[in-house]
Amino acid sequence: MQPFRFDLCELPGETEGLRQEIRAFLAEELKHVPKVTRAQTWSGSDAEFSRKMGAKGWIGMTWPKKYGGHERSFFDRYVMLEEMLAAGAPVGAHWIGDRQSGPLLLRFGTEEQRQKILPRVAKGECYFCIGMSEPDSGSDLAATRTRAEKVDGGYKVNGTKLWTSGAHHAHYMIALFRTDFAPEAKHSGLTQFLVDLKTTNGITIRPIKDLAGNAHFNEVVFEDAFVPDSMMVGTEGGGWGQVTAELAFERSGPERYLSSFMLMVEMIRELGKRDGAEGAREVGRLVAHLVTLRQMSLSVAGMLEKGENPALEASVVKDLGAIFEQDMPVRAHELLGTAPTVGEGNDYEQVLGYLTQTVPSFSLRGGTREILRGIIARGLGLR
Amino acid sequence: MNELQTILSDSVDGLLSERVTKVLVQKAEEGEFPATLWNEVEANGLTRVLVPEEQGGAGGTWADAAIVLKAAGEHVAPLPLAEALLANWFLTQAGIEVPDGVTTLLDGDFTLEGGKLSGEAKNVPWGRDAARGVAIVKGQVILASLDGAAIEPGINVAREPRDCVTLKGATATAKKAALPGNAMNLYGALIRACQMAGALGYLSTQSVAYANERTQFGKPIGKFQAIQQQLAVLSTQAAACGVITDHACAQVDKRGADAAFEIAAAKIRVDDASSVATSIAHQVHGAIGFTYEHGLHFATRRLWSWRAEFGAGRDWAETLGRETIAAGADALWPHVTAR
Numbered sequence: 001m002q003p004f005r006f007d008l009c010e011l012p013g014e015t016e017g018l019r020q021e022i023r024a025f026l027a028e029e030l031k032h033v034p035k036v037t038r039a040q041t042w043s044g045s046d047a048e049f050s051r052k053m054g055a056k057g058w059i060g061m062t063w064p065k066k067y068g069g070h071e072r073s074f075f076d077r078y079v080m081l082e083e084m085l086a087a088g089a090p091v092g093a094h095w096i097g098d099r100q101s102g103p104l105l106l107r108f109g110t111e112e113q114r115q116k117i118l119p120r121v122a123k124g125e126c127y128f129c130i131g132m133s134e135p136d137s138g139s140d141l142a143a144t145r146t147r148a149e150k151v152d153g154g155y156k157v158n159g160t161k162l163w164t165s166g167a168h169h170a171h172y173m174i175a176l177f178r179t180d181f182a183p184e185a186k187h188s189g190l191t192q193f194l195v196d197l198k199t200t201n202g203i204t205i206r207p208i209k210d211l212a213g214n215a216h217f218n219e220v221v222f223e224d225a226f227v228p229d230s231m232m233v234g235t236e237g238g239g240w241g242q243v244t245a246e247l248a249f250e251r252s253g254p255e256r257y258l259s260s261f262m263l264m265v266e267m268i269r270e271l272g273k274r275d276g277a278e279g280a281r282e283v284g285r286l287v288a289h290l291v292t293l294r295q296m297s298l299s300v301a302g303m304l305e306k307g308e309n310p311a312l313e314a315s316v317v318k319d320l321g322a323i324f325e326q327d328m329p330v331r332a333h334e335l336l337g338t339a340p341t342v343g344e345g346n347d348y349e350q351v352l353g354y355l356t357q358t359v360p361s362f363s364l365r366g367g368t369r370e371i372l373r374g375i376i377a378r379g380l381g382l383r
Numbered sequence: 384m385n386e387l388q389t390i391l392s393d394s395v396d397g398l399l400s401e402r403v404t405k406v407l408v409q410k411a412e413e414g415e416f417p418a419t420l421w422n423e424v425e426a427n428g429l430t431r432v433l434v435p436e437e438q439g440g441a442g443g444t445w446a447d448a449a450i451v452l453k454a455a456g457e458h459v460a461p462l463p464l465a466e467a468l469l470a471n472w473f474l475t476q477a478g479i480e481v482p483d484g485v486t487t488l489l490d491g492d493f494t495l496e497g498g499k500l501s502g503e504a505k506n507v508p509w510g511r512d513a514a515r516g517v518a519i520v521k522g523q524v525i526l527a528s529l530d531g532a533a534i535e536p537g538i539n540v541a542r543e544p545r546d547c548v549t550l551k552g553a554t555a556t557a558k559k560a561a562l563p564g565n566a567m568n569l570y571g572a573l574i575r576a577c578q579m580a581g582a583l584g585y586l587s588t589q590s591v592a593y594a595n596e597r598t599q600f601g602k603p604i605g606k607f608q609a610i611q612q613q614l615a616v617l618s619t620q621a622a623a624c625g626v627i628t629d630h631a632c633a634q635v636d637k638r639g640a641d642a643a644f645e646i647a648a649a650k651i652r653v654d655d656a657s658s659v660a661t662s663i664a665h666q667v668h669g670a671i672g673f674t675y676e677h678g679l680h681f682a683t684r685r686l687w688s689w690r691a692e693f694g695a696g697r698d699w700a701e702t703l704g705r706e707t708i709a710a711g712a713d714a715l716w717p718h719v720t721a722r
Contacts, residue, residue, distance in 0.1 A: 002587060002618060006626045008633055019720065086716045261716070269712035283707050284700030288651035291644075291719060292627040299626065316619045373615035374608070380591050380618055382605040 003379040004313045008295065009302030015079045022083040025056065030087060036350035038088025039262040042255050043216055043358075045169055046090035047124075053091070054124025059098050063106060068119030074305035078254070078298070085258040093169055097121040100249040101128035101174050104192075108234035108242050113194060117172065130250075131161045131175030131195065131220065132243065138163075139371045141176070142186050142240060146222060148177035148193065154228040155179070155193070157202075160221050165365075167205050167218040171198055174246070176239050190239030194231040201225065212342075212357040244311070250366050252300050252314035257293040257321030259362060260328050263355045264290070266348040267332045282331050289324050293317065312379045315372045322363040329356040384450075387443055391450045394427050399458035405678050411461030412542040416512045421462055425483060429464060433472035434481050440471070445632035448472075449577050453628070456581025459681040461543065463487050463509040465574040470517040472570075477524035477560035487513035489527065489548060490567045490693075493520050499552040500527040506692070510534050510546030519567050520557075527555040539688035541681070563640040571693030573631060576649040579689050580624040582682045583656055586664040587621040589679065590614055594667055610667060617663040620656040627652045634722065644706075645722065647699040654696025657686040 029049065030038060037044060053059055061077040063069020084091045102121050105114055120126035137143040146159025157177060167173065173195040180189030197203060202225035207215035234242045264286055271279040296317045303310040332338075332352055340353035363369040377383055384392065402420050411417055424430060432448045434440025441447065448468060455464045463485060470486045491504025500518065507516065511534050518525045527550060535547040563569060591614055594605030604610050631649040634642035661683040665672050672679040690696065707715055 002584060002622060002625075004618075004622060006622055008626070008629050010633075082720070086720075265712045265715065268708055268715065272708050272712065277701050280704030280708060281697055281700040282704065284647070284702065284704030285651055285655065285696070287703055287707050287715070287719075288627070288648040288696075288700065289655075291630070291648045291722075292623050292652050294719060295626045295630045296623065316622055319615070320619050320623060370608075370612065373612045376615035376618060377611035380614060382591065382594065382611050382614060 003381070004316055006296055006299040006313060006316075007302060009298045009305075011075050011079065011298065012073075015073075015075050018076055019079050019083060022058070022080060023087075026083065026087040026089055030089060033088075033090075034350070035088070035262060035266060035347040036354050037090070039260075039351045039354045040090065040092070041085050041088045041259060041262075042091050042095045043165075043259075044088075044090035045092040045166065047093050047127075047169075049090050050094040050124035050127075052124070053094065054122060059094050059124050060102055060118065060122035063102060063118060063122065067106070067114050068122035070122075074301055078301040082254045082258065082294075085255055086261050088262050092166065093127050094121065094124050095255075096130060096166065096170075097126065097128035097172075099253060100130070100246050101172070103249050104174060104233065104242065104246050105194075107245065108192070108238075109194075110230070112230065113233070117194075126172070127166065127170045129164050129167045129170035129173050129197075131164060131173040133161065133163045135160055135162050139368050141243065142190065144176050144178050144190055146175070146177050147181065148179050148191065148227065150179070151226070154226055154231070157193075157195075157222040157225040157227055160219060162219055163208070163217045163365075164205075164220050165217045167197065167220050168207060168215075171196070173197055173220065174233065176243055179236055179239075185237075187240040188237050190243070191236045192233040192239045192242050193227050194233055195225070195227055196231070200227070210361075212354070247367065248309060248311040248314055251318045251372075252304065252310055254294070254297045256314075256318040256366070257290075257297060257324055260325040260355050260359065263328050263332060263351050266351045267328075267336070270336055270338070270348045279335050282335055286324075286328065286331065293321055293324060296320070312375065315367070315375045315379075318366065319363075319369060319372045319376070322369060325362050326359045329359060387441060388447055388450055391429075391432065391441070391443070391447055392454070395429055395451050395454040396458075398423055398427055398429075399454055399460050403458045403460050405681075408459060408461050408678070408681050416509070417461060420460075421485060424460075424462060424464055430467040430471055430486075431481065432468060434475050438475065438481055440475070440481070445573075445635045446629070449629055449632040452574055452577035453581030453584070453625075456578030456682075456685070457585045459582065459585075459678075459685060463513065465578055466508045469570055469574050473517050473519065473524045473560070473562070473566070474526055476562060477558035479524060479526050479556055479558050482515060482526070484514040485509060485512050486515045486517060486526075487529075488567065488571065489516035489518040490571065491518070491548070493518050493525070493550070495520055495523065495525060495555065495557055496552075498555060498557070500525055500555040500557075501551050501553070503547065503549045505547050506537065506539070506545040507548045509544045510548040511536055511544055516548065519560075519562065522559055522562070522564075523557045524560045524562070525555050525557045527553045529553070539692075541684040541688045543685070543688065563643070566640070568693050569640065569643055569646055572650040572699065573628075573635065573646045575689045575693050576624075576631065576646070576653045577628045579653040579657055579686055580621070580628040582686050582689075583621040583624050583653065583660050585682050586660050586679075586686075587614075587618045589682075590617055590664045590667045593672075597669075604667070613663045613667060617660050617667075620660045624649075624653045624656050644703070644718075647703045650694060650699045651696040651703065654690040657690050661686050
């Protein structure tokens with residue numbers, strides 16, 4: 001028996017009104033945004049756009065109303081996510097808070113933390129980043145070394161977080177720090193904290209240019225930074241279990257197969273200008289994979305709606321999604337042979353330029369291909 | 384699963400896991416039709432899942448049929464179970480009474496004159512063992528007797544009978560049915576895709592089981608990351624195929640022949656997966672999996688045969704791709720989300 005279950009999940013008919021409302025909103029908002037900018041989707045950050053989404057009630061959609069949420073279904077949220085991604089909306093500013101930091105605080109945060117922060121997240125005014133990776137702790141997350149030492153009224157933090165996407169825009173980081181330094185406490189010595197990036201002294205955020213020359217991610221250095229007791233998330237020593245739950249949120253969404261959709265669309269547009277069986281076959285293949293991935297992704301959404309834990313299924317979709325998306329520039333090149341461009345050229349050439357350079361990260365961010373397959377292998381009973 | 388699906392699943396898995404032994408499949412490959420098993424399959428109603436209850440069927444949906452079709456693939460049942468299930472559905476669509484006995488699909492060139500069917504079909508599954516065949520000619524479903532048919536035996540690489548059947552004035556019953564012109568190819572692709580999804584599930588569980596048993600360098604080979612990573616890929620491919628075939632069947636239940644989009648997607652997806660999955664399954668099994676003695680090849684040879692039957696993935700991909708390109712780039716997302 002396969003260890004994972006993908007039951008079919010059909011979106012309820014009442015989500016259709018929301019979908020049309022979102023499409024109309026996006027048609028207006030994105031009217032003048034170039035395709036290459038749209039290709040960034042959830043890597044693109046636009047605070048004004050996030051505030052508009054907050055005003056529409058499209059952030060924190062499933063959260064309780066008392067924390068600024070809208071108590072809508074996971075299906076409504078799913079429709080919102082897939083429409084934003086397919087259109088290439090600049091949802092990056094609020095994405096992490098909406099996807100994982102908010103749900104984490106709902107589950108493990110204190111009442112004070114929730115009341116103070118979540119309503120601002122839902123308004124599209126307060127942004128998060130993820131403080132997990134470090135220079136010596138990438139896939140081996142439990143090797144986290146950044147130290148949070150107990151001092152009067154809080155913790156003194158020293159160390160470095162790395163590859164922190166959006167830290168330069170974010171108001172808060174949910175950080176995984178080591179609070180127990182005993183060698184045997186590798187997993188049990190970790191604790192999560194809310195770190196106020198705007199007011200805490202002793203934090204330096206340095207941008208790291210990626211290979212395409214963009215600075216989405218950062219190095220965040222803590223030097224005797226003070227984090228008050230009230231900013232601990234969950235329990236001391238409970239960080240490993242909490243982070244595992246957080247990663248399930250991080251991996252479960254449609255962005256894990258819809259980050260290159262703009263290239264698929266523009267490639268089809270290019271192929272429409274010429275005739276040929278080879279191009280048609282490739283498009284047909286990509287469509288078949290797209291439809292399959294969407295059904296798998298919907299199945300994961302169905303599990304979330306039922307309150308089930310889709311951690312394993314989410315890993316499956318993320319792994320298959322990354323293969324699909326990384327294959328796309330390869331196929332595009334084989335079919336059309338067009339040189340990818342930066343800063344000039346038509347929409348297709350520029351989108352190809354952006355995504356050719358970006359897709360390698362898709363099997364790195366949010367858990368590498370090898371880590372995901374290790375999780376799947378564990379599910380299969382191999383480890 | 385609903386109640387009927389649970390019953391079907393228990394019934395088909397119970398029967399096939401007990402009866403489809405390695406010896407039975409080997410004998411079938413040597414040309415011996417498993418008549419006893421066929422009778423049991425019929426007695427359990429497995430060929431009549433899509434036949435209405437008042438005609439002695441289960442009155443099931445394609446979502447129900449998927450369970451039987453996948454099990455047929457998973458257990459490598461050497462019988463025209465999938466073919467009969469589809470043939471009986473065609474008959475039901477035309478209002479023709481469903482007969483007992485082996486009924487196969489006649490995918491070929493036929494003409495109907497004065498109630499008699501003439502023509503030829505190549506690669507007819509179990510043509511030599513079938514009492515009757517179902518053909519579709521100009522919107523009519525035709526049930527023809529294969530008594531007196533000229534049979535030229537042939538096999539596919541899975542050594543399943545694929546015979547050339549020639550009819551000259553065969554006794555036939557013909558009735559109009561609301562089916563698309565390519566119904567044989569379209570629904571044929573659907574049954575093969577479901578069987579393939581079943582066979583891919585088998586490859587995944589069998590390969591994991593083998594990796595946990597086989598010891599090298601002092602530990603089960605499944606403990607090595609190189610093997611784990613391969614098996615993870617195999618299992619995700621199998622999972623994807625399970626989902627897309629379920630989706631295709633559900634869409635046929637919902638929108639009939641308009642589900643050609645999903646059927647095409649399913650056949651393309653399982654074809655792609657079968658190439659990756661058969662390769663990994665054999666690699667993990669090593670030399671033993673390359674022997675006739677070991678049963679792995681019963682599934683892999685079927686996948687190599689089935690992926691080319693009723694349209695290979697590449698053929699369906701060309702159709703789907705041409706439609707997608709013709710509809711325009713911006714129509715793709717609204718289309719996908721409207722399903």
